[in-house]
Amino acid sequence: MADIKGAIEGRVESLLDRFTSALRLGDADFSSVVSEELPMSSIGEWLQLPPADYPMLRELAHEQVFTQELLPSASQLARSDVATDQLRNYFTALVRDRRRAPGDDPISAWLRTWDDLESDREAADEAVYLLALLVFLAAPETTATLLSTMVWLLLEHPRQLAWLRAHPEHVPDAVEEVLRFDSPNHVISRVATEDAMFAGVHIEKGSMVHLMVGAANHDPAHHIDPGTFDIHRKAAHLSFSGGIHYCLGAPLARLEATTLLSGLLRRLPGLPGLRVSAAPVWAPRVGFRRIMELRVATS
């Protein structure tokens, strides 16, 4: 994180420059100008992917995640399959390239680590391909949703936004409350490895269990007045899951969100009356939520 912090700060400033320029012409879509760009460039720079590939990769990520939906339709699964094939081609070629010309990037480092453990090069390449694909797919969609949801909720709560401007040291708390209030992933799925009783429900070995994370974050037994967005609460949440599968990218997502929010707060004096100018447009999804458009304007 320390290595890429500076690059993220620079990227946030240039995206906010672009956003403020767009606002001079009228209302602007925060989602496409900022939220969709920052996570893609962060993961892209970290994995050292060519920036020219970002738009294509972002589209493939949007298509692929249908497979994680709660009840995907046949046509959504077909779209996901097409995207998965293209991503497989892209990331297997990438692993091949890094094998041929290793560098100081994480994929080359994973190959070196795997080679130390595994004499079978093909098995190592397959493992590293799967890891690179997982890391890539987990990053841009979820984080883009967090960034848009954060700006939407804070603009809809101007008193809390004004308080935060005066107390920027509480930016991390605000990000945690956004994650609790409307988690980018509302569903985490598991397959039971054995018969189990859980909260009075019998779960049969082999059956799929969907854990409704968004609902858990609003459990009145754990959160006072859970339907109220309140950046002052210090609430634990399950938005990054828990246990051995706890999100590997949580520090990166938090770094992007806190850097962006701090940058936006600093610019607020130059953006008088910044407000949401139309209801956000959500993709009709539960698993990986996505704000497709977030129009904002100044007065």
Ligand code: HEM
């Ligand atoms: C706000 C943004 C993000 C959210 C809400 C989020 C959410 C999650 C959740 C809920 C899981 C657990 C899934 C499960 O238990 O089955 C997870 C796992 C994971 N996430 Fe994230 N994630 C975010 C950003 C990222 C980023 C930026 C990266 C990559 C740099 C990333 C990489 C991963 C990986 C590799 C796993 C799998 C960990 C494992 O199974 O051991 N995530 N994430």
